Each structure stands twice: as structure tokens, then as C-alpha cells.
Amino acid sequence: MNTARKRNSARQESLGVILHHAEQIFAESGFRGATMQAIADASSLPKANLHYYFPTKLALYREVIQRIFTIWLEAADSFDTSASPREALSSYIRKKMEISRTHPCGSKVWANEVIQGAPIIQDYLQTTLRAWTDSRIEVINRWISDGKIDPVDPRHLLYMLWATTQHYADFQHQVVTLNGGKRLDDTQWEVATMNVTNIILKGIGA
């Protein structure tokens, strides 16, 4: 390995470590509550190194948010516009539940950001999310006019899908506490997914 690649490798390694722990710290404390010192400690790096890779705390936060977007948009595609309601919604719910399980911190950062009034991602809400929402509302309205599901309000159905799936990430601590302090195992995640899926599908007459 030549010098340039070694340097690049070290760079990628440090970037990954910092971003990983930044996501956890931002999830725990929000933007204002998180400190560069805490992220540095979690990453086992001096605080100055964080500022070598990210000029400001805000720049680091933006990068963390960006990565969550990417994952989030993947799940959005699971809401296949061509499939039947049962297929589309089952697939979307399962994908979102998987994200809640594998990336709880990302979901928490997103939740924190929205709770705080979305100071950083408000343009994203108004553009990307709004466009996506409008396109899915059209799909749902078509299902309704085709008589494939009950005449529910498409917007509120989407909110229900988001709320129920993200709850398992954002309120993870509460769910774990009420599970006797143990994290949900494979079977319990499957039970949760099936319950959400079954109740919503039956609830809208799909």
C-alpha cells in the first residue's frame, strides 16, 4: 500500500469512527446538548481531531443528518407505487421496522431534529419529503378510488405508518424497560412487525 492510500485509509477510518459516535451522542442529547468533547471521548480521539475533519459542530451534525437521509430514502422506495396495497404497505412497514432496529440512533437524531422545529432540515421537509408525501398520497387515493382499500385520509395513514414504526427506535428505552429491561429478540421483533402490519392492513380494509 502506498503512502497516499494509507493516508486515505486512515482518513476514512477516522471519519467513520467520528460519524458513528456523533450519531449516538446527537441522538442522546440533541444538537445543543451534544458536546464535541463527548463525541471525542466516545471516539477515543482528542477534541482537536474532530475539528480537523469537520470545521464546526454544525458541519458534523449536517453530515450525520445527511447519512440518515440516505437510509431513510431507501425505505421510502420500498413503498412501491406499482404493487398492491398489501404488498406495498407490508414491504414498507417491514423495511421501516428493520431500520428502527438497525439504526435507532439515526431515527432518534431525526426525531430530535423535528421536535426542535427542524432548524437544519426544514428545507428538506418542504422539498424532498413533501414531494414524496404528495406522490404517495396520489397512490393511496388511487387505491381508494379503485376500491382496494377503505376511504381513509391518505395523509393520516402515512403519519400512522411513520409513528408506529419509528416508535420502536425513538422510544426504544421505554419499550425495553417494559420488556423487563431486555432488548427485543428476533421473535419479538417479528411479532411487533406482524402486529403493526396486520392491524393497519385490516384497519384500512386492504
Next chain:
Amino acid sequence: MNTARKRNSARQESLGVILHHAEQIFAESGFRGATMQAIADASSLPKANLHYYFPTKLALYREVIQRIFTIWLEAADSFDTSASPREALSSYIRKKMEISRTHPCGSKVWANEVIQGAPIIQDYLQTTLRAWTDSRIEVINRWISDGKIDPVDPRHLLYMLWATTQHYADFQHQVVTLNGGKRLDDTQWEVATMNVTNIILKGIGA
């Protein structure tokens, strides 16, 4: 009005103002992110006055959390153990939606606290919330064995009730943004409430 009552009145007035604005600031920024200065500014009081009424930032936070508990427990009682599934759940959902509308900041503080791992209220989760949850699980299980609703997992049904109703408070900013920047009006809140109620009731076969 004598001196003692005047003094007490001023005290209650200041306490109310501080607690009201503290709830908003804590909702926006979480415990770590909120500053006494920000709460003082919002309350139009010098920072020192906050420390006259509350010895520490943590003491003020605890008081805010306590008030949220009270409201939250009221809603819990709406889940009448003697009523039919339709009555009990309709009443509970409506009550929780009203709280999301009238006390969004309280819900946000609660959400923030749980997202952060509930450092302050963990004992409450393990005692009061757990006992309440267990008692309602019993009720739901009785509904199931009486054939009044489908054999759903009671625990996950409760999570769905919490998630869907609290979403309108915690993700208020997102809901408003997707509503064209306008807060939901009376009709829209009624539509939201009816949608949640109808989908869940039908979804569990009630």
C-alpha cells in the same frame, strides 16, 4: 389583600411563568441543550430569579416533568377498564389527541426524555408506567378471550396507541410543514382523531 397573600400571589405568578416557558425551552432543546438564560429570557426575568425559585436546573426540569406526568395520568384514566373496547379505546384516543393538541410541549419533553434514555424518569417507567401497562394488558387480554376483539398482542397495541397519538405533538413541526405551513384547524384535528380511531378499532376487529 394582606401582605402574606400578596407575597404568595407573586410567588405563584412567577412560578407559573417560569414553568410554562421552561416547558417550551426544554421541549425545543432537551435537558442539556436548554439553558437557564434562554428560559429566563423567555420568561422576561433575570436569570438569578430562576435560581431563587429552583435551586438547580435539574430541580426545575424535574418540576416540569412532574407536571407532564399529572396530565399524562389523567389521560390514562380515560382507558376505562369497565367499558367496552370501542368505548374505552375511542375515549382514550380522543383524550390523548386532545393532549397532543393542547400540550404539545409537554409531550415533546417526555419524548426527549425517553429518547435520551430516561435518566430522570426511569424509576417512574419501571413502577407507575409498568403497573399501568400490565393492568391494561390484562384488560385487553380479557377482551380477546371474550371474543370482543381479535387476538392481537396487547403490548404492541398499546405502543400503537401511544405512537399514533403522540406523533401529532412530537412531530408537530413536520405535520404543520406538510399541511402547507398552517397549524391543523378544528376540522383537521377531528379528521385526524377519527382516522386514528377508525383504523385501529377496525384493525383489531372491535
Next chain:
DNA sequence: GTCTATAGAATGATAGAC
């Protein structure tokens, strides 16, 4: 009860040696 002033610690960010 209210306020100004300030102590003492922690914060975001930078300089500069290695």
C-alpha cells in the same frame, strides 16, 4: 422578591509542536 455583578467550570474552536 428582584436585580446586577461575578465566580468557577465547561464549551466551541484554534495555534502550533510533533
Next chain:
DNA sequence: GTCTATCATTCTATAGAC
């Protein structure tokens, strides 16, 4: 690329005049 040392600012909390 990494780290120590440090600056300017902001934070929680308090002292003490009114």
C-alpha cells in the same frame, strides 16, 4: 494526521445591594 495547550465565550450557580 495527531496531539497539547490555550483563547474567547458561555454556562450554572451564587453573593450581596436594593
